[in-house]
Amino acid sequence: MEESIFQYDFIIKGLLGAVFASITAGLAGTYIVSKRMVFLSGGISHASFGGIGIGYFAGINPVVGAAVFSILSALGVEYLSVRHKIREDSAIGILWAFGMATGIIFIYLTPGYTPNLMGYLFGSILTVTNADIIALGIMSLILIVYFGVFYRTILYISFDEVFARTYSSYVDIFKYITTALVALTIVLNIRMAGVVLVISLLTIPPNIAMLFTRVYLKIIVLSVIAGFTGTAAGYVISYFAGIPVGATIIFTLVVIWIVAKVINQVVIKKNG
Amino acid sequence: MAYLFEMHSLSASYDTNVVLKDVDFKVSESDFIGVIGPNGGGKTTLLKVILGLLKPVKGKIVFNTDLINRNSIGYLPQISTGDINYPVTVTDVILSGMMIQKKIISRMSSSDRSRAGEVINELGLSGLADSSLNELSGGQLQRVLLGRAIIGNPKLLLLDEPGNFVDSTFENDFYEKLRELNKRMAILMVSHDIGIISSHVKSYACVNRGLHYHPSSEITNEQLLAYGCPIQLITHGDVPHTVLKYHN
Numbered sequence: 001m002e003e004s005i006f007q008y009d010f011i012i013k014g015l016l017g018a019v020f021a022s023i024t025a026g027l028a029g030t031y032i033v034s035k036r037m038v039f040l041s042g043g044i045s046h047a048s049f050g051g052i053g054i055g056y057f058a059g060i061n062p063v064v065g066a067a068v069f070s071i072l073s074a075l076g077v078e079y080l081s082v083r084h085k086i087r088e089d090s091a092i093g094i095l096w097a098f099g100m101a102t103g104i105i106f107i108y109l110t111p112g113y114t115p116n117l118m119g120y121l122f123g124s125i126l127t128v129t130n131a132d133i134i135a136l137g138i139m140s141l142i143l144i145v146y147f148g149v150f151y152r153t154i155l156y157i158s159f160d161e162v163f164a165r166t167y168s169s170y171v172d173i174f175k176y177i178t179t180a181l182v183a184l185t186i187v188l189n190i191r192m193a194g195v196v197l198v199i200s201l202l203t204i205p206p207n208i209a210m211l212f213t214r215v216y217l218k219i220i221v222l223s224v225i226a227g228f229t230g231t232a233a234g235y236v237i238s239y240f241a242g243i244p245v246g247a248t249i250i251f252t253l254v255v256i257w258i259v260a261k262v263i264n265q266v267v268i269k270k271n272g
Numbered sequence: 273m274a275y276l277f278e279m280h281s282l283s284a285s286y287d288t289n290v291v292l293k294d295v296d297f298k299v300s301e302s303d304f305i306g307v308i309g310p311n312g313g314g315k316t317t318l319l320k321v322i323l324g325l326l327k328p329v330k331g332k333i334v335f336n337t338d339l340i341n342r343n344s345i346g347y348l349p350q351i352s353t354g355d356i357n358y359p360v361t362v363t364d365v366i367l368s369g370m371m372i373q374k375k376i377i378s379r380m381s382s383s384d385r386s387r388a389g390e391v392i393n394e395l396g397l398s399g400l401a402d403s404s405l406n407e408l409s410g411g412q413l414q415r416v417l418l419g420r421a422i423i424g425n426p427k428l429l430l431l432d433e434p435g436n437f438v439d440s441t442f443e444n445d446f447y448e449k450l451r452e453l454n455k456r457m458a459i460l461m462v463s464h465d466i467g468i469i470s471s472h473v474k475s476y477a478c479v480n481r482g483l484h485y486h487p488s489s490e491i492t493n494e495q496l497l498a499y500g501c502p503i504q505l506i507t508h509g510d511v512p513h514t515v516l517k518y519h520n
Contacts, residue, residue: 034359152378156368160354163420166323166347167372214359214404 014235017128020136021192021201022227027143028185029202029227030220031178033210035158040077042199043092045186047073047099049195052120053106062120063132066187069099074183075176082172123194123246132191139188143181147220154178155216192231193246201227204253211264230256275300276340276428276458277322282331284314284321291317294331295483299428301339304454306473307462313480315462316350319430322460323347339427343372346426346457348417350433356405362416363388363401369420391419395449411442418446422453429453431461435469447472 032041048070055065073095081088107117119127147154157164157174164171186198193201209222234249241248275298284292291314299305307315320326321333323345335341346369354365366388367380392401395415405413414434421429434446450459450472460477463469476486 036355149377152368152371152380153376155360155364156371159358159360159365159368160349162353163347163349163368164371165325166349167343168376170376210359215361215402216359216364219359 013128013130013133015232016133017136017192018228018231018235020133020140021189021231022205022224023140024136024143024185025189025201026205026220026224026227027147028182030206030209030216030223031154031158032182033203033206034216034219037179037182038199038203039089040074040092041182041186041202043077043096043099044070044074044183045190045195045198046096048183048187048190049104049120050099050102050106051187052190052195053103053110057106057110063135063187063191066190067184070183070187071180073099074179078175078179082175118244119194120190121194121196122244123190123192123197123249124244128191132188136188139185143185146177146181150174151217193249197246197250200250200253201231204250204257205230208253208257208260211260226253226256226260274339275336277333277335279321279333280331282321282328282333284317284326284328290329291481292321292328292479292483293481297477297483297485299458299460301427301458302454303458303460304450304472304474305458305460305477306466306469306475307460307477307479308464308466308469309479311464315464315479316432318477318479318483319347319432319460319462322428322430344424344427345372346421346424346429348414348421348429348431348434354405354417356408356413359404361402361404362392362397362408365405365416366391366419366423369423373424387423388419391423395419396445411446414442414446415449418449422457425456427457429457429459431459433462433464435463435465 032038048066051065051067051069052062053065054069055062058065077088077091077095080086080091116124116127118124153168153170153174157168157171158178161171161175186202189198189201192198205223205227206219208226209219212222213219230253231249234252235245237243237252238245238248277299279295279297282292282295282297283290291312295318297318307318309315317326321328363385367384370380370384370387371378389401392398395418397412397415397419400408400412405416408416418434421431429450431450435443447469450461453459461469461473475488478484478486
C-alpha cells in the first residue's frame with residue numbers, strides 16, 4: 001500500500017514536472033535558439049551553481065541562491081554587451097567558470113554533510129520537491145501570459161533590434177525582462193536536468209521543431225510537444241533501466257532529433 | 273509647397289565626436305532627394321536624427337504636424353540589421369512595419385493582414401508570403417524590407433544604402449517602384465553610389481559634417497569634391513567605355 005502511494009506520487013510528480021519543464025523550456029528555448037543566445041544560456045546555467053553553493057553555505061534554499069545568481073549574471077552580460085565594453089563570449093566564458101568555482105568553494109566550506117552534488121550537476125527527480133513543481137507551474141503560467149500578450153513585440157525586437165528601436169523605446173526593457181525570465185526558467189529546470197544538462201533541454205526541442213516549420217508560434221508549440229515526448233519517455237526509460245533521469249531525458253531528446261533530421265532529409269529528397 | 277520637416281542649425285554628435293554641424297535642411301511632400309557624401313560624413317546620422325534615434329546636441333528639427341509625425345515615417349535600414357536566418361516569415365516581417373502605429377500590446381487586426389497582402393502583391397512577392405527570409409534572393413529580401421517600410425502608408429520614406437544588396441536584374445524595377453511611391457510620399461535616399469542614383473533622384477543633399485542642398489539632379493564638380501577622394505562615374509553607351517578627363 002505504502003509503495004503504491006509512493007509510486008503514485010512519483011508518477012504525478014514526474015508527469016507534472018514533464019509538462020511544466022517542456023512548456024517553460026519550449027518557450028524560453030525558442031527565444032534563445034532563434035536569437036542565438038545558446039552560449040549565454042549555458043553560461044547562465046553554470047553560473048547559477050555559484051548561487052547553489054552560496055545558498056548551502058548561508059543555509060538558504062539553494063534554488064533561491066541560484067535564481068539570484070543567474071538573473072544577475074544574465075543581466076550583467078546583457079548590459080555589458082549593450083555597452084560594448086567587453087567581448088560578450090569572453091564575459092560568458094569567465095562567468096561560466098567563475099560560477100562553478102564559487103559553487104565548489106562554498107559547498108566545500110559548508111560544515112557538516114556534503115550535499116548531493118551529482119543531483120545538481122546532472123539532475124535527479126528524487127530531489128524534486130512539491131515546491132519545485134509548483135514553482136515550475138507558476139513559471140509556465142507567467143511565460144504563457146508574457147509571450148501571449150507581447151508575442152509580436154518580443155518576436156520583432158529579437159528579429160531586428162535596430163529597426164525596433166525606430167518605433168519603440170521599450171527595446172531594452174523587453175530584452176532585460178525576457179533574459180531574466182530565461183534565466184529563471186533555466187534555474188527552475190536545474191532540479192530536473194542538472195546544471196550541466198539543462199541547456200540541452202532548452203535547445204534540442206526548438207531545433208527539432210525548426211526542421212518542420214519556420215513560423216515562430218509553430219516552433220514554440222512543436223518544441224513543447226517534442227520536449228514533453230522526450231522528457232516523459234526519458235522518465236519511463238530511466239525508471240525501468242535504473243539510470244539517471246536527467247541524462248536519460250537528454251539522450252532521448254537527441255535520439256528524437258536525429259530521427260527527425262533523417263525523416264526531414266528523406267522528405268526533402270523525395271520532394272526535391 | 274508645404275514642408276514635412278525643417279532642420280534649423282542642427283548639430284549631432286556621438287559622445288564628443290561631432291558628426292553633423294549647423295545643418296539647415298527642409299524636405300517637402302514630393303521630394304526625392306539623394307543623400308550623398310563620404311563614409312563617416314554623417315549620412316546615416318542624418319537619418320537617425322529624423323527617426324528620433326539620436327537627439328540633436330544643438331538646433332532643432334521641426335515636423336509639420338498637419339502632414340507628418342514620427343509614426344508616418346517609413347525606414348529601410350541597411351541589410352545587416354536583421355538576422356536573415358531568424359525564423360520569421362515574409363508576412364511577419366512586412367507586418368512589423370505596423371508596429372510604429374501600435375502600443376506595446378500589439379495584435380495584428382484582419383485589416384492589417386489584408387494590407388500586408390496588398391503590399392506583398394504590389395511588390396511582386398505573391399507566393400512568398402509564408403517563406404522565411406533565408407529562402408529569398410537579395411532582390412526579394414530588399415522588397416520585403418521595402419514592404420515593411422511602406423505598409424503604414426508613410427509620408428516620408430528613408431532609405432539607407434539600398435544599392436548594397438540589390439541584384440542587378442531587379443535594380444531598375446526597384447528604382448521604378450521608388451518613382452511610383454514618390455507620387456504618394458517624399459523619399460530620402462542615402463547612397464555612396466552617386467553614379468547609380470543620379471538618374472533617379474530629383475535633387476541632392478551632400479553631407480560631410482555640413483549639408484549642402486542642390487535643387488537639381490545634375491552632378492557638379494562641387495558635389496564630387498565632397499567625397500574628398502578620387503571617384504569614378506559610370507555611364508552607359510552602345511559600347512562599354514571609360515570616360516577620361518579633358519586634356520589640359
